[in-house]
Structure formats: C-alpha cells, structure tokens
Amino acid sequence: MLFNSHLFIFAYLPIVFIGFFVISKSNSSLGMLWLGISSLFFYGWWNPKFVSLLMASIVLNYFFGNLIARLNKNQSRILLVTALVLNISLLIYFKYANFFLSNIVGLGENYSTLEIILPLGISFFTFTQIAFLVDVYKGIAREFNFLQYMLFVTWFPHLIAGPVLHHKQMMPQFSRPETFRPNIESISIGLSLFALGLAKKVLLADQFSMYASPLFGQAASGDNLMLVSAWFAALAYTLQLYFDFSGYSDMAVGLSRIFNIKLPINFDSPYKSKNIIEFWRRWHITLSVFLREYLYIPLGGNRKGKIRRYSNLMITMLLGGLWHGAGWNFILWGAIHGFLLVINYLWRGIVSENLHNSTRLSRGLSIFITFVAVVFAWVPFRATSIEATFSIWGGMLGLNGISVATSLQSSLAPMGVGLLFSGWFPGTALPIFEVISWIGFGLFIIWVLPNTQELFAKFSPAFDEVSGSYFSWKLTPIYGVMAGLLLAISIIFISKASEFLYFQF
Amino acid sequence: MAKKYLITFIVSTLGFLLLAMLGTALVDPYGLYGLIKITGFNQQKEGVRGKIRFVKSLELPLRKPNTLLMGSSRVHDGINPNISELKQFENIYNYAVDMNRIYETRLLVQHAVENSKIKHLILGLDFFMFNSLQRKNGDFDEALIGHPVLISNYLVPTFLSRNAVIDSYKTLRQSVQQPNRNEFLGNGFRPQAFYGLKNYPGVHYYTNYIFLSPQQSDTLYYSKMQTDDQAYNELIMLLELCKSKGIDVHLFINPAHASLDGEGIRAVGKWTMFENWKRRLTSISASYAVDLWDFSGYNSITTERVSTPMNYYWDSSHYTELVGGYMMSRMFEPHNYKGPRDFGFQLTSKNIEGHLKSIRDDRERYAQANRSYIDSLNYDYKAIIDGAPLDQIRVKDMY
Numbered sequence: 001m002l003f004n005s006h007l008f009i010f011a012y013l014p015i016v017f018i019g020f021f022v023i024s025k026s027n028s029s030l031g032m033l034w035l036g037i038s039s040l041f042f043y044g045w046w047n048p049k050f051v052s053l054l055m056a057s058i059v060l061n062y063f064f065g066n067l068i069a070r071l072n073k074n075q076s077r078i079l080l081v082t083a084l085v086l087n088i089s090l091l092i093y094f095k096y097a098n099f100f101l102s103n104i105v106g107l108g109e110n111y112s113t114l115e116i117i118l119p120l121g122i123s124f125f126t127f128t129q130i131a132f133l134v135d136v137y138k139g140i141a142r143e144f145n146f147l148q149y150m151l152f153v154t155w156f157p158h159l160i161a162g163p164v165l166h167h168k169q170m171m172p173q174f175s176r177p178e179t180f181r182p183n184i185e186s187i188s189i190g191l192s193l194f195a196l197g198l199a200k201k202v203l204l205a206d207q208f209s210m211y212a213s214p215l216f217g218q219a220a221s222g223d224n225l226m227l228v229s230a231w232f233a234a235l236a237y238t239l240q241l242y243f244d245f246s247g248y249s250d251m252a253v254g255l256s257r258i259f260n261i262k263l264p265i266n267f268d269s270p271y272k273s274k275n276i277i278e279f280w281r282r283w284h285i286t287l288s289v290f291l292r293e294y295l296y297i298p299l300g301g302n303r304k305g306k307i308r309r310y311s312n313l314m315i316t317m318l319l320g321g322l323w324h325g326a327g328w329n330f331i332l333w334g335a336i337h338g339f340l341l342v343i344n345y346l347w348r349g350i351v352s353e354n355l356h357n358s359t360r361l362s363r364g365l366s367i368f369i370t371f372v373a374v375v376f377a378w379v380p381f382r383a384t385s386i387e388a389t390f391s392i393w394g395g396m397l398g399l400n401g402i403s404v405a406t407s408l409q410s411s412l413a414p415m416g417v418g419l420l421f422s423g424w425f426p427g428t429a430l431p432i433f434e435v436i437s438w439i440g441f442g443l444f445i446i447w448v449l450p451n452t453q454e455l456f457a458k459f460s461p462a463f464d465e466v467s468g469s470y471f472s473w474k475l476t477p478i479y480g481v482m483a484g485l486l487l488a489i490s491i492i493f494i495s496k497a498s499e500f501l502y503f504q505f
Numbered sequence: 506m507a508k509k510y511l512i513t514f515i516v517s518t519l520g521f522l523l524l525a526m527l528g529t530a531l532v533d534p535y536g537l538y539g540l541i542k543i544t545g546f547n548q549q550k551e552g553v554r555g556k557i558r559f560v561k562s563l564e565l566p567l568r569k570p571n572t573l574l575m576g577s578s579r580v581h582d583g584i585n586p587n588i589s590e591l592k593q594f595e596n597i598y599n600y601a602v603d604m605n606r607i608y609e610t611r612l613l614v615q616h617a618v619e620n621s622k623i624k625h626l627i628l629g630l631d632f633f634m635f636n637s638l639q640r641k642n643g644d645f646d647e648a649l650i651g652h653p654v655l656i657s658n659y660l661v662p663t664f665l666s667r668n669a670v671i672d673s674y675k676t677l678r679q680s681v682q683q684p685n686r687n688e689f690l691g692n693g694f695r696p697q698a699f700y701g702l703k704n705y706p707g708v709h710y711y712t713n714y715i716f717l718s719p720q721q722s723d724t725l726y727y728s729k730m731q732t733d734d735q736a737y738n739e740l741i742m743l744l745e746l747c748k749s750k751g752i753d754v755h756l757f758i759n760p761a762h763a764s765l766d767g768e769g770i771r772a773v774g775k776w777t778m779f780e781n782w783k784r785r786l787t788s789i790s791a792s793y794a795v796d797l798w799d800f801s802g803y804n805s806i807t808t809e810r811v812s813t814p815m816n817y818y819w820d821s822s823h824y825t826e827l828v829g830g831y832m833m834s835r836m837f838e839p840h841n842y843k844g845p846r847d848f849g850f851q852l853t854s855k856n857i858e859g860h861l862k863s864i865r866d867d868r869e870r871y872a873q874a875n876r877s878y879i880d881s882l883n884y885d886y887k888a889i890i891d892g893a894p895l896d897q898i899r900v901k902d903m904y
Contacts, residue, residue, distance in 0.1 A: 006661055006665070184507045184508050184511055185507040187511060188507045188510050188511045188514065191511070191514060191515075192514070195518075475506050475507045475509075475510035476506065476509070476510060477509050477510060477513040479510060480509070480510040480511070480512070480513030480514040480517060481513055481514075481517045483514045483517075483518075484513065484514050484515070484516070484517025484518040484520070484521060485517060485518075485521055487514075487518045488517070488518050488519075488520075488521030488522045488525070489521070491518075491522060491665070492522070492525055492665060492666060492667055492670060493667045494666075
C-alpha cells in the first residue's frame with residue numbers, strides 16, 4: 001500500500017488508528033499484536049507472497065538473537081557470522097543475483113537472467129535486523145519479547161523505505177504505557193507532518209519528475225543532451241529525489257508519531273551542507289549511521305592510519321552505492337561520493353577547519369560548490385546506463401553544444417557564436433519559463449525555508465532533539481486551517497498514486 | 506490549544522475536500538451526472554476533450570444502452586443515435602472514439618458487454634484502424650476497460666482528482682465564453698458545433714496533410730500504413746465475442762472524401778493494400794454471416810466539390826450528420842432511402858471483385874472529368890509525401 005493513496009488515507013489509517021487505541025485500552029499486548037498484523041497487511045497488500053518471506057526472516061533472526069545472547073563469546077561469534085551470511089545471502093539472491101550473472105556469465109553473451117521479483121523493503125528490513133544481531137552480540141541489545149521484536153521490524157511507517165531503525169531507539173517506546181493512550185498533541189503533530197510530507201511528494205516531487213523523466217528518457221534513448229537540457233535534467237532530478245524521499249520520511253515520522261512512537265529523522269536540509277562530509281550527516285541519516293557503525297568502523301574506521309582510513313571510506317561508499325541497486329551506475333555514484341569524501345578529509349588535513357570564523361560569502365560559496373558536486377553525482381544515480389551518464393555530464397559541461405529558443409535566432413544568429421536554435425529543450429515540449437519557475441521555487445525551499453523538523457522543533461517531532469529556526473509551526477486554529485487546506489489539495493493531487501523512488505532500493 | 510488545532514485541521518481538510526467534490530459534481534466536466542445543466546455555466550464539457558475513451562467508458566454503464574454505434578471519429582461526429590433512420594433500434598449509444606484502432610474497439614466492445622445488455626452493434630470500419638504499427642491510441646487505458654465499473658472508478662477520477670478540478674475550471678471558462686457551444690450531448694454523439702469551421706477547403710487540405718505527411722509519426726496514418734494478421738484477428742475475436750453473446754452485428758466502411766480515401770491512399774502507394782483490406786473484411790464478415798456495406802469510393806457523396814460551404818463533409822475525413830442519416834437509411838430503412846443511388850453497396854464474397862473494379866472505373870471517369878483538380882491535388886500530395894512542412898502546402902489559406 002502507498003502512503004499517497006486514497007485507500008491508505010481514508011481506510012487503512014483510520015481503521016488501524018481506532019483499532020489500536022480501542023484494543024490497547026483493555027490490553028496493550030493485544031494492541032501491539034494489532035499493529036503487527038496491520039503492518040503485515042500493509043506489506044502484503046503489494047504482494048501477499050512475500051509476507052511469508054518477511055515473517056521467516058523475522059522469526060529466524062529473533063531466534064538467532066536469542067541464542068547469541070545466551071551462548072558464550074566463541075559460540076555466539078560463529079552464530080553471528082552464520083546469521084549475517086544468511087541475511088546477506090537472502091539480500092544478494094533477491095537483489096544482486098542477476099547483476100552478478102550478467103557481469104560474469106555475460107561476457108560470453110549466452111546467459112539467461114533469473115526471474116526474480118525484488119521483495120519490497122528487503123534491504124531495509126535486512127539492515128535493521130543485522131544491526132540488531134550485531135548489537136546483541138556486543139551485549140548492547142537484548143530482546144526476549146517476540147511481539148515487540150516483530151513490531152520493531154514490521155512497523156508499517158518505516159517498513160518499506162526506512163528510516164533504518166535502531167533497536168535501542170524503538171524498544172523502550174513499545175513498553176511505555178503512554179504509547180497506548182491517544183495523545184492529542186501527538187496526533188496533531190503526526191498528521192501535520194504527514195500533510196507536509198504528502199505535499200512534498202505530490203505537489204513538488206511529482207512535478208519535478210515531469211521535467212526529469214522526459215530529459216533522462218532522451219539521454220537513455222541515445223540522444224546527447226545539450227547544455228540547458230542537461231542542467232535542468234540534473235537539477236530537476238536533484239529536487240525530485242529530495243522531495244520524494246524526504247517527503248516519504250516526513251510521512252513516516254508523522255504516521256508513527258500519531259501512534260506515540262517517535263522515529264529518527266532521516267533528512268536535515270542536506271542541500272544546505274557546506275561540504276560533502278556534512279552532506280552525509282544530513283542526507284539519509286539513518287543509512288549513513290548504519291554504514292558507519294556496521295561497516296566503516298568494523299573495517300577499522302580511522303584507527304589504522306590514513307591509507308586504511310581512505311580505503312575504508314571508499315569501500316563503505318562503494319557498497320553504499322551498490323545497496324541502492326544492482327548496477328554499475330550506482331557503483332559509480334558511490335565511487336564519486338567516496339572520492340569526494342577522501343578529498344574533503346585531505347583538505348581538512350591541510351587547512352584546519354573553522355567554519356565559525358568563515359565569512360558569509362565563503363559559507364555561501366561552500367554550499368554552492370557542494371551542491372554542484374552533489375548534482376553531478378546524482379546523474380549516474382538516475383541515468384539508466386553509463387553511456388547516458390557521460391552524455392549528460394558532457395551536456396552539462398557544454399560539450400554537446402548549446403541550443404536556445406528558436407525566437408532568438410534573428411537576434412543572436414548574426415553574432416555567430418555557434419548556438420543552435422532548436423528550442424531550449426530540443427525534442428521535448430517542456431515550457432522553459434514553467435521549468436525555471438518550478439526549479440527556482442524548489443531551490444528557494446531547500447535553501448531558504450526551515451525544514452520540517454525545524455518547523456516543529458518545539459514539539460520534538462522525532463526521536464532526535466532538533467533546534468528550531470526563524471519560523472515555527474503553532475498549534476492554533478489558523479494553522480489548523482492552513483494544514484487542512486494543504487492536506488486537501490495534496491489529496492486532490494494524488495491523481496495516479498505514483499511510487500516513491502526509494503521503494504526500489 | 507492542540508485540541509482546537511486538531512479539530513480545525515480535520516474539519517477544514519474534510520471541508521475543502523467536500524467543497525471540491527461539490528464543485529466538480531455541479532460543474533460535471535465529463536457530462537456524466539447532469540445534476541444541473543445551465544447554458545453559459547457548464548454546457549460545454551471540456552473534460553471530455555482528449556479523454557474520450559475514459560469518459561465514454563464511464564458513461565456507458567450509466568446509460569446502459571442496448572445498441573452500440575462504434576468506430577472512429579467519423580462515426581463519433583457523423584451518426585447521431587437520435588435520427589429516425591435508427592428507430593428500429595432501442596436505447597442507442599454512440600461509443601465511437603477518435604483515432605480508433607481495431608484492438609481498442611475489441612476491448613471497448615468487451616467493456617460494453619460487461620457493463621450493459623448489448624443486443625446490436627453497428628460498427629464503422631476505417632482503413633487506418635487496421636494499422637499494425639500503432640495498435641492503440643490517445644487516452645486508451647487497458648486497465649479501465651473490460652472491468653465492471655466500481656465506485657472508485659467514479660469517485661476518485663471524476664470528483665476528487667487534479668484532473669477533475671482542472672477540467673471543471675476549463676468547463677466553466679469555455680461555457681461562459683462560448684455559451685452557444687455544446688459538443689457533447691450525453692448519447693455519445695459529438696454534434697457539428699465541434700468544428701465551428703470557416704474555410705472548408707483549408708480544413709480539407711489540413712486534414713489530408715495530417716493523414717499523408719510522413720512527419721506525423723505520432724498518428725501513423727496512411728504514409729506509414731501497414732496491416733498484419735494480428736489486426737484482422739482482432740476483428741475476428743470481436744465477432745467471436747458478439748457471436749457468443751448473441752449480439753447482432755452490422756459492419757460498414759466509412760465514406761471519407763475521395764480526395765483522402767481515394768486520391769490520398771493512391772498517392773502514398775497503398776491502393777492495392779486498401780483493396781486487399783476490403784477483400785479481407787468481406788471474407789471475414791461472410792464467415793460470420795454479418796452484413797458489410799461499403800460507402801467509400803468515387804460516388805456522388807464522396808466526390809462532392811470542395812468549396813464553402815459543403816453539404817456532406819466537415820473536412821476530407823468527416824462526413825456530416827446528413828450523410829450519416831443516408832448511410833443508416835441505406836442499411837436499415839432501404840424503402841425510405843432518399844440519398845443518391847450510387848451511394849452504398851453491400852459486399853459479398855461473390856460481388857467484391859466486381860465492386861472493386863467498378864470503383865477503379867469510377868475513379869478513371871472522375872479523374873478525366875476533373876483533370877486540373879486531380880493534378881493540383883497530386884502536386885500538393887507529392888510535396889507532403891516529400892516532407893514539406895505544413896505552412897508550405899496550400900493549407901495556408903485555412904481559417
């Protein structure tokens with residue numbers, strides 16, 4: 001089921017909400033069971049077949065977790081390795097089997113790909129449970145209540161596209177008595193976050209996708225995008241992805257909050273970052289934390305000298321890229337970010353960083369340079385192939401020529417500067433002023449306006465404490481009407497429920 | 506404080522949604538409900554434009570017809586279900602859709618059968634419907650077709666969607682600006698107000714350009730015409746379906762103007778393919794014992810002189826309601842037929858070859874009698890086929 005569907009908003013959510021608080025009144029364990037079953041139903045709506053896969057994964061990992069907690073260090077180590085191998089094999093089978101097959105056997109051309117459907121959210125629920133097992137092994141976590149464990153993994157707001165949850169953040173919330181009583185403030189904050197997230201998705205992300213899709217489509221079919229097309233393709237996708245995924249995360253945090261459960265924040269205005277290191281602390285935060293805790297640090301982190309540190313960074317980012325999908329374009333994306341991070345750390349080694357003493361201008365410049373680097377890096381993330389990636393990069397650098405409006409021919413052609421006059425976006429019917437206005441509006445939002453959790457900072461909307469900004473939301477009737485109008489318009493704009501980009505990862 | 510916020514939030518969300526639904530229901534941009542009909546307010550249903558398959562497929566279960574008129578825009582604009590020539594049929598709905606293809610037609614018939622008790626099908630056929638390079642068109646959505654219509658199919662798209670709101674606004678604007686305009690009557694027929702034409706020759710040439718130019722790749726008309734067995738199989742499947750449901754079927758070939766479905770087809774070198782198409786139709790209809798009428802060719806209707814105004818044509822592709830009446834009379838009320846004697850011929854396996862030959866003879870006679878017209882037409886067609894842009898053809902005197 002999709003958050004941005006009428007069925008979810010008008011049927012699923014009210015039923016689960018009322019059911020939970022009515023049942024919890026008499027028995028909180030039954031209330032939790034209700035949420036667990038509802039979450040499985042939410043998951044099964046897409047493809048009931050995979051509910052059993054999800055349940056098998058949960059039961060097995062719960063069993064491993066319990067055993068690891070009870071055995072001695074050596075035995076539990078063996079068990080942990082076995083469990084990790086099982087989890088990762090499952091992920092590799094569903095996600096990467098065809099990729100490896102086509103890259104290894106493919107050299108001889110004669111291979112057939114397996115018909116594998118990727119179970120929704122498999123990387124999210126696998127990672128959540130790997131973190132749990134490692135923490136149990138380290139003695140940080142313990143869980144002997146199966147119901148709580150099941151809900152921790154399946155909890156519908158996060159199940160399909162995150163945030164990646166951490167055991168120690170969630171479990172205490174499942175056992176608090178306040179969780180099981182409806183709370184007006186939680187419901188208000190939760191619904192408001194949901195409305196803002198839905199608006200980000202249907203009013204902004206879907207709009208930007210109308211510009212990104214045809215242009216990336218041209219590149220995929222072999223056209224060389226020219227300067228204007230290439231830049232607007234990259235910018236539109238940069239905005240689409242942010243509003244899509246951060247909108248989804250806002251909805252997840254908001255939905256969970258309605259049930260008195262706070263999720264960790266996943267985005268903190270990433271495009272306001274002044275360098276790449278900061279970008280990774282603001283973009284898809286829960287994945288970055290996971291990769292740092294369970295990949296980068298176990299690899300040795302920064303404890304084994306500079307060379308090891310940088311290679312660990314590269315390995316982490318390459319695997320982080322591969323996590324997003326089985327394709328060379330994702331590996332390239334990871335490699336670019338790894339490379340940028342290494343440069344960033346090297347730079348810090350040369351110039352001791354002190355951002356507080358920097359001028360406004362230099363901060364602005366840093367944000368701009370970081371943003372441009374991120375925009376370039378998103379190109380392989382979206383382009384379907386390496387060829388299309390290089391074609392768009394070439395276009396952004398002006399190597400494929402520049403085309404401007406046909407109407408400018410009479411005034412510019414005599415100057416003989418080598419311009420083409422086949423329109424700003426040759427081969428598409430995209431209107432230039434509309435595209436510029438929307439992109440400008442999107443950039444205004446990401447650079448100037450406070451983000452969702454800053455707006456709601458004083459109500460501590462998410463698990464992490466956040467500080468406010470120059471403007472904050474108030475729980476007054478006027479704001480209630482504004483939120484209502486926003487939600488109503490967003491619901492009307494759900495014309496064809498479009499899937500969230502992060503479902504595929 | 507939070508309580509007041511929450512109440513205003515929820516009440517205003519529902520309030521705004523209800524307001525939007527009430528607005529779209531009253532304006533009724535798809536003409537499905539007819540709660541209020543006020544000229545100068547909501548008579549011109551702009552939502553139908555470009556969504557004809559979607560709207561008609563939702564309208565059909567509401568109208569519950571027993572007789573279907575189907576085909577392309579030629580039937581859509583040319584045959585009014587209310588004419589007396591069709592009085593022997595009850596409860597008729599014009600389910601023709603623009604730029605139709607035979608594959609779509611088959612699925613639309615299936616949709617109709619699942620949503621209404623259909624007894625008669627009167628189906629107009631066109632050469633381009635069998636184009637194998639493009640099997641469906643426009644707003645055709647397989648997901649909607651063939652399923653019984655559910656509440657969700659109405660509630661969401663026609664009341665509570667971005668399109669419904671935008672189409673309501675367009676309907677209001679057009680209805681206020683052009684109170685005389687009313688394209689959609691509710692029986693599926695699109696009356697002639699659709700055209701509002703001023704210069705018939707210009708529109709004529711423009712239409713020919715659309716059909717013949719190789720640059721019109723998105724419509725894939727005559728210049729790239731190809732047929733294959735799959736296209737004919739769609740017709741066979743359609744007839745099988747009707748046979749199994751006991752539906753009585755009548756087929757006919759539409760009479761486009763001879764400058765298009767005559768000289769145009771000849772100019773792109775598809776005349777033999779066109780004749781073979783008629784042969785295949787004849788043999789298929791014979792094997793299902795279904796009658797097939799041919800109104801095309803070089804007869805008194807199709808060779809009407811291109812001028813302003815014309816009696817029989819809106820442009821070279823679309824005939825007028827008068828011609829539609831002649832056709833239905835010829836097929837269903839022959840004793841009352843008042844049209845020209847050379848218009849309409851019932852095809853059988855025995856007479857098809859003779860008929861094709863007589864059309865060829867008609868063409869030679871016509872060409873000799875109108876030599877200069879034919880020459881100038883072919884001069885234009887050659888330019889179109891060679892890829893000349895629209896503004897270099899005689900179309901420039903349109904409007």
